[in-house]
Amino acid sequence: MPIDTGSPEKIHGPLLRVRALEKKYWARRGAFRRRVPLLAASKVSFEIPHGKTLAIVGSSGSGKSTVARCVARIEKPDSGEIWIKDRQVAQASGKELMSLRPDVQLVFQDPSTSMNARFSAVQTIEEPLLLQHRGSSEERRTRVAELMKEVALQPEWMDRGVSEFSGGQKQRIAIARALALKPKLLILDEAFTGLDLSTQAQIGNLLLELQAAHTLTYLLIAHDLTLVSRMADFIAVMSNGEIVEQGIAQEVLASPVHAQTRALISAAQGLRSISATQPSS
Amino acid sequence: MSFSIPRGGVLGLVGESGSGKSVTSLAIMRLLPPGATVDGDIRFEVNGKATDLAALNTEQMRALRGSRISMIFQEPMTALNPVMRVGDQIAEAVRAHNDVSKKEARNRAVEALTEVAINDPAQRALDYPHQLSGGMRQRVMIAMAIVNRPELLIADEPTTALDVTVQQQILDLLTQLRKKFGLAMLFISHDLAVVSHVADQVGVMYAGTLVELGSREEIFHAPAHPYTRGLLEAVPTLKSDRAQRLRTIDGSVPPLTALPPGCPFDPRCNLRVETCSRDLPPLERVGPSHWARCPVVNNGGRV
Ligand SMILES: Nc1ncnc2c1ncn2[C@@H]1O[C@H](COP(=O)(O)OP(=O)(O)OP(=O)(O)O)[C@@H](O)[C@H]1O
Ligand code: SF4
Ligand SMILES: [Mg+2]
Numbered sequence: 001m002p003i004d005t006g007s008p009e010k011i012h013g014p015l016l017r018v019r020a021l022e023k024k025y026w027a028r029r030g031a032f033r034r035r036v037p038l039l040a041a042s043k044v045s046f047e048i049p050h051g052k053t054l055a056i057v058g059s060s061g062s063g064k065s066t067v068a069r070c071v072a073r074i075e076k077p078d079s080g081e082i083w084i085k086d087r088q089v090a091q092a093s094g095k096e097l098m099s100l101r102p103d104v105q106l107v108f109q110d111p112s113t114s115m116n117a118r119f120s121a122v123q124t125i126e127e128p129l130l131l132q133h134r135g136s137s138e139e140r141r142t143r144v145a146e147l148m149k150e151v152a153l154q155p156e157w158m159d160r161g162v163s164e165f166s167g168g169q170k171q172r173i174a175i176a177r178a179l180a181l182k183p184k185l186l187i188l189d190e191a192f193t194g195l196d197l198s199t200q201a202q203i204g205n206l207l208l209e210l211q212a213a214h215t216l217t218y219l220l221i222a223h224d225l226t227l228v229s230r231m232a233d234f235i236a237v238m239s240n241g242e243i244v245e246q247g248i249a250q251e252v253l254a255s256p257v258h259a260q261t262r263a264l265i266s267a268a269q270g271l272r273s274i275s276a277t278q279p280s281s
Numbered sequence: 282m283s284f285s286i287p288r289g290g291v292l293g294l295v296g297e298s299g300s301g302k303s304v305t306s307l308a309i310m311r312l313l314p315p316g317a318t319v320d321g322d323i324r325f326e327v328n329g330k331a332t333d334l335a336a337l338n339t340e341q342m343r344a345l346r347g348s349r350i351s352m353i354f355q356e357p358m359t360a361l362n363p364v365m366r367v368g369d370q371i372a373e374a375v376r377a378h379n380d381v382s383k384k385e386a387r388n389r390a391v392e393a394l395t396e397v398a399i400n401d402p403a404q405r406a407l408d409y410p411h412q413l414s415g416g417m418r419q420r421v422m423i424a425m426a427i428v429n430r431p432e433l434l435i436a437d438e439p440t441t442a443l444d445v446t447v448q449q450q451i452l453d454l455l456t457q458l459r460k461k462f463g464l465a466m467l468f469i470s471h472d473l474a475v476v477s478h479v480a481d482q483v484g485v486m487y488a489g490t491l492v493e494l495g496s497r498e499e500i501f502h503a504p505a506h507p508y509t510r511g512l513l514e515a516v517p518t519l520k521s522d523r524a525q526r527l528r529t530i531d532g533s534v535p536p537l538t539a540l541p542p543g544c545p546f547d548p549r550c551n552l553r554v555e556t557c558s559r560d561l562p563p564l565e566r567v568g569p570s571h572w573a574r575c576p577v578v579n580n581g582g583r584v
Contacts, residue, residue: 027412060416060444109442166533167298194441196297196471198515201527208523223416223444226517230527253519267445268519274477274501 013085014047015217016071016185021045021080021090023066040066042241044080048185048234051211053218055228055249057264058238064221067238068189071219072106073097084185102132102181107174109190114174115162121148122158125177132181147176150213151206168199172206179210189221200227207231225268229253237261286433286482289459291466293480293497295473295512296487297534351431353423353439360422361410367421368394368406374425393424398450416443423451430462437469452478473509474516477501482570485509488545489537491564495571505573508546544575552577 021044024037041063048054056064069075071082073089082090089100105128108114115124125147126140135143145155151172157165162173171191178186188207192200204227210216222228229235229249236246237260245258256262286292354360362370371390375381381389387406394402397420410418419442426434436455440448456479458464470476476483483500485493485508493506504510511530532549541547543558550557554577564572565579573579 025412028407033407058444059446061414065414166536168533190442194438196515197473197517198297198511198530199533201515201517201529202531204527205529208526223446225445226519227527229519230517230525231523233523263446265519267449271445271448271478272474272516272518274474274513274516 013050014083015050015085016219017047017081017083018067018071019045019081019083021067021070021082022078023063023070023075024078039241041070041077044238044241044243046234046236046243046246048217048219050184050217051215052233053211053220053231054234054236055220055222055225055232056236056238056243057222057225057228058260059223059264062238063241064223064238065189066241068106068187068219068221071185072104072187073100074106098132101128103183104185104187105178105181105183106187106189107171107178107191109193115170117163118161120159120161121153121165121173124162124173125158125180128177128180134181143180144176147179150179150210151176168195168202171195171199171203175203175206175210179214182214183216185217185219187219187221190223191220192222192227193224204231223264224271225253225264226272229268237264286465286467288432288463288465290482291459291468291480293476293483294467294469295471295476295483295485295509297471297512297530350433350435351426351429352435352437353426354437360425361418363410366407366409367413371406371421371425371428375428378429389428390424393428394421396427396454397421397424398447398454399424416447419443420447420451423454427458430458431464432462433465433467434458435467435469438471439468440475441470441472448475455479472516473501473512485512488534488540490545490561490574492546492574493572494564495568495573499568499571503568503571505567505571505578506546506575507550507552507578509573511549546575 021041022039023041024039026035027038028035044067046054056067058064066075070077073082073092077090080090081088084100084103087100089096092100122141122144125144129135129140129143134140141158144158148155148158153169153172153176162170165173192203195203207218208231211218218231220228220232232249234246235249235252236243237252237258238244239258239260245252245256245261252261253265256265361367368387368390371393372383372386375386375389376383379386391402391406394406399405399417399420405413405417410421413421419439423439434455440451443451452475455466459466466479468476468479477497481497483495483497484491485500485506487508493500493504493509500509504513514528515530517527530549535541535545535548541558543560544550544553544562547553547557557577562574562576564574565576567573567579
């Protein structure tokens with residue numbers, strides 16, 4: 001079934017614009033354990049049009065999660081600009097940061113680490129509503145039931161503990177929670193990694209449907225190009241903290257320029273091919 | 282049903298999460314019943330209950346993790362000590378099973394980090410787990426598992442969290458170790474494509490039951506069970522095509538506590554017939570070393 005991913009709303013300009021983002025961490029290096037700066041993200045610039053999807057791909061340690069955390073403003077970048085529509089939020093703090101939260105939500109790889117195992121589904125999903133002081137307890141339950149239907153979970157399950165749900169169902173709960181405040185931008189950091197392939201595809205289809213229904217803008221973070229290639233309008237490739245190639249998804253895949261892009265493509269092709277006869281290596 | 286993994290052999294165990302393929306699940310107990318023999322001399326016993334997941338992860342894992350049998354889990358943070366330098370953790374594993382000096386243990390730790398393709402291993406050995414990216418942490422855990430040159434390696438989704446370029450390196454590394462040291466491996470993964478790169482023999486688990494078992498060639502050239510076929514179709518391919526939905530197996534694995542009476546795959550199977558919901562089909566031979574638990578495909582001719 002084809003999915004219409006076209007944007008019903010006419011909003012011009014990008015929803016997210018990142019300019020020259022830089023973030024360094026301090027690491028101890030060398031015989032004298034000197035503190036040396038480690039540029040986890042440097043000169044990172046990209047934008048995502050409203051209702052579209054950009055996938056940041058790259059190998060481990062290339063800085064993808066650093067960018068995700070900075071854009072979500074879980075961390076403060078050292079320098080650079082982050083524009084959500086017409087608000088520059090790179091250095092926002094306090095109240096301003098609180099008011100940004102509803103617009104930008106982050107979904108992590110392993111839902112169980114970002115969830116309180118003792119919480120029920122309803123407690124988990126309503127958490128952002130509580131933090132933003134939205135609605136009465138009744139209203140929140142109604143909203144949670146709505147959200148669970150949206151992610152294809154039975155609302156009757158809302159009082160079950162999150163630990164009773166399977167990995168894929170937990171990720172649906174995480175997505176429902178992320179949607180609770182009707183965000184504009186959803187950042188999915190390896191949201192598929194660790195799930196079964198068929199579950200990954202189910203979550204992928206769900207995200208495509210939600211995007212079409214709500215004109216969501218996605219920043220997808222992944223090391224494996226395979227699945228994101230099926231979901232992204234644009235692809236940016238990171239290596240050593242920098243974006244080394246970016247463009248329209250089809251074009252990047254069809255004619256990769258940078259060696260890192262080629263490596264990711266050939267790794268994805270190699271790993272995703274079934275090798276029925278010849279032993280590996 | 283019993284089988285062994287020969288020295289240097291790799292049994293790949295495939296299934297979705299909840300299918301019971303994990304080491305900590307009932308499934309493995311069935312596959313490797315207490316006292317099951319692997320290569321004639323390594324006795325591998327797990328006496329825990331299916332629900333005893335936490336116990337196996339900590340105590341039993343520690344008891345099992347040693348010089349001869351070693352395990353790699355999917356989640357590196359459960360196996361790594363957050364307040365200890367990673368090099369020291371590997372060195373500690375070396376010294377727990379070998380009478381060597383601290384210096385020698387550290388050297389072996391750095392060597393192991395080199396083997397799992399960590400850049401600048403001597404420096405990285407001095408890092409704490411939180412200073413490493415997710416992928417690097419997993420490689421540290423693999424380094425720790427192979428540093429004592431085990432005979433049987435139980436790898437539970439060892440590459441799932443790794444980036445694809447490193448996955449290939451790790452799979453190659455495991456293959457090398459297997460050849461070099463006759464390392465036998467139980468390789469557990471939800472990813473049939475990955476398993477096809479390492480295993481000589483493949484078992485497919487569904488809802489706590491082995492539904493198909495065969496050689497790599499048999500499973501990938503002539504998959505018999507509808508579930509195996511579904512898993513094969515769900516392997517995504519690299520292309521940019523936003524108009525198409527992704528191929529998936531609808532529904533999810535039923536919880537082991539609420540299994541349907543007959544074939545466990547019945548609720549999701551598009552080949553089901555009326556009799557499927559009656560009894561659990563037996564494993565029947567469908568090829569020289571190929572077994573499947575589906576009378577419908579077994580009788581109706583295979584595709
Ligand atoms: N809190 C931190 N302190 C010190 N260094 C850090 C910290 N977080 C990340 N780093 C370093 O920053 C670099 C980028 O890490 P990041 O987690 O962004 O990579 P990634 O692309 O998300 O990798 P992965 O695919 O493994 O998740 C790495 O070298 C990492 O070790
Ligand atoms: S026994 Fe029936 S339900 Fe089970 S896999 Fe075969 S056809 Fe499908
Ligand atoms: Mg990351």
